[in-house]
Amino acid sequence: MSRIKEFNLPDLGEGLTEGEILSWLVKVGDVIELNQPIVEVETAKAAVEIPAKWAGRVQRLFHPEGTTVEVGTPIIAIDTDPDAGPLDTPDTPSTTGQPNGDLPTPSAASLAAVEVAPAEGMVEPGLIGGPAPGGRTAVLVGYGPRTTAAKRRPRKGAVPAQAVTTPAPVAPAPVAPAPQPAAVPAPGRNGQGGTAAGGLVLAKPPVRKLAKDLGVDLSTLTGSGPLGSITREDVQQAASGAVATAEPITATVVGTTAPSFGADREQRIPVKGVRKLTAENMSRSAFTAPHVTEFLTVDMTRAMKALDRLRGRREWRDVRVSPLLLVAKAVLLAVKRHPMVNSTWAGDEIVVKEYVNLGIAAATERGLIVPNIKDAGRLTLRELADAMTGLVQTAKAGRTSPADMSGGTLTITNVGVFGVDTGTPILPPGESAILAFGAVREMPWVHKGKVRPRQVTTLGLSFDHRIIDGELGSKFLRDIGDFLADPEAALLAWT
Incomplete structure (x- = not known):
């Protein structure tokens, strides 16, 4: 059995089919342990660290940072017995997951007809096909189903495969050894290095994101960091320089003629990851569930005073206490009085859930995400406060797991933190109600x-009118408002 094992990108759940490699946490030659994090991958829902399936030595990283990889595609090769000595040729992992001996032997004519064009972002090898030492013929092989050499094409965004040798049908005359394929530098956790051999631009993931946001082409920069790596300052200087040196655009307006703007004044942002999933979910929900939105203005003066008293208690001094905590508690208590609000439309039936996975919408650098607190209705107020704090901190750090964003039943979106009075939120798919909490302002009130x-x-x-009619929605919203107007009285009356 081969000691070299290829580790495929695993199924990350919730129907996710691909992930983008944000950063490698190991490099070629590193000795790793079982379950050691080896790569950080961004999916459409979260950035997650994937652990190693085997212990051993890293033999190869198949994809550079920034590459989008489909689930089931090899991402790393690991020598599971590095102390056994040098590797034999038969044990070298094949690019198809099959032993090298299973590859078809191409004819001389088919080899001569091979046309290989490196895909975008690939490092072009020094040898595509031709005589190699020992009277063998080198053939470039990519990943995917086993095919003949004439049909092989490099896959877009993939690191080029290594040369695999097969016996030549005719013994060639002695020739000088041909050059080997150019080595692909293995990106490390910090992504150090300038423009590496083959054109790979080495920069840390935050720097790449900054360059993308500012519209700076990293391949045109000369890095000033260690080993020539591109830094944030390099990107910022390039961005400011581009603006400073841009030629002014002069337009002569004649009649209704509009000014013409150059492409250098447009920014194109790829739609992927969290933003892509959010767009798909919101479009599906907006045009599937008939939305109705109701509004209620509430005097929260007593609630704000209750929060101040709560903060003053010894056991609450190290707890983050905010008005959102009382809103969450009000929602959970109102659900107990109106359980139909916490349900899902399933076509020929309505599924009413006896648990509340309370979603809290969070704005992050990666876009809007809605992680949820599992079975929030069973938590005490202190446990709910701790859960909300941990949920927001994890989301801001970009470490929310796909499991934390699945299974939500009811959501709160706190638009008040942006100084907004309220909104008409769109339902997360599968949920029947979402509450927008606006800013708490000092206003004249009778x-x-x-x-x-x-x-x-x-x-x-906002609620799904297929499940929640106007009466139910109004009662649910009124109960939330009553709790926020006088929390102490509501708790005495409801519990």
């Missing part, structure tokens, strides 16, 4: 017959 300054907010509840 209180006990007099106009006084009070702490006021506006709530916006």
Whole structure:
């Protein structure tokens, strides 16, 4: 059995079919342990670290950082017995997952007809086909189903495969050894290095993202970092320089003629990852579930005072306490009074759930994500506060797992943190209600017959009208408002 094992990109769940390699956490030659994180991959839902399936020595990294790889595609080769001595040729991993001896032997004519054009982002090898030492013929082989050499084409975005040798049908005359394929530098965790052999631009993932946001082509820069790596300062200088040196665009307006803008004043952002999934989900939900939105303005003065008293308690001094915590508690209590709100439309039936996986919409650098707190209705207020803090911190760090973003049943979106009064949120797919919590502002309010300054907010509840009619939606929203208007009285009356 071969000691070299290829590790494929695993199924990350929730129907995800591909992932983008953000950064390699190991490099060729590293000795790794079982379950050691080896690569950070961004899916349409989260950035996750994938652990090693075997212990051993890293023999090869098949894809550079920034490459989108399909599930089931080899990403790394590991020598599972590095102490056994030098590798024999038969043990070298094949590019198809089959032993090298199973590859078809091409004819001289088919070899001569091979036309290989490196795909975008690939390093062009020094040898495509021809005589090699020992009277053998080198053939470039890519990944995928086993095919003949004449049909082989490099896959877009993939690192070029190594040369695999097969016996030549006719013994050639003695020739000088041909050059071997250019080595592909293995990116490390920090992605150091300038423009490597073959044109690979080496820069850290945050630098790549910054360059993408600013519209800077990394391949045109000369890095000033260690070993010539491209730094944030290099990208920022290039961006500012491009703006400073851009030629002014002069347009002569005649009649209704509009000014013409050059391509250098347009930014094109690829739609992928979280943004792509969000767009698909929102479009599907908006045109599938008939949305209705209701609004309620609430005097939260008593609730804000209750929060101040809560912060002053000794056991709560190290806990993050915010108005969103009371909103979450109000939603959970209102669901107990109106369980139909926590349900899913399943075509010929409505599935009412006795648990609440409470989603909290979070704006991150990667886009909008909605992780959820599992079975939030069973948590105490202190446990709910800790869960919400951990959920937001993990989301901001980009470490939310796909499991944390699946299975949500009811969602809160806190638009108030952006200074917005409220909104008409779109339902996450599979959910029947979502609450928008607006900013808490000091506003004039009639209180006990007099106009006084009070702490006021506006709530916006969107719901699926197939499940929730106007009466149910109004009662659910009214109960949330009653709790926020007087939390202590609501708790005494409802529990």
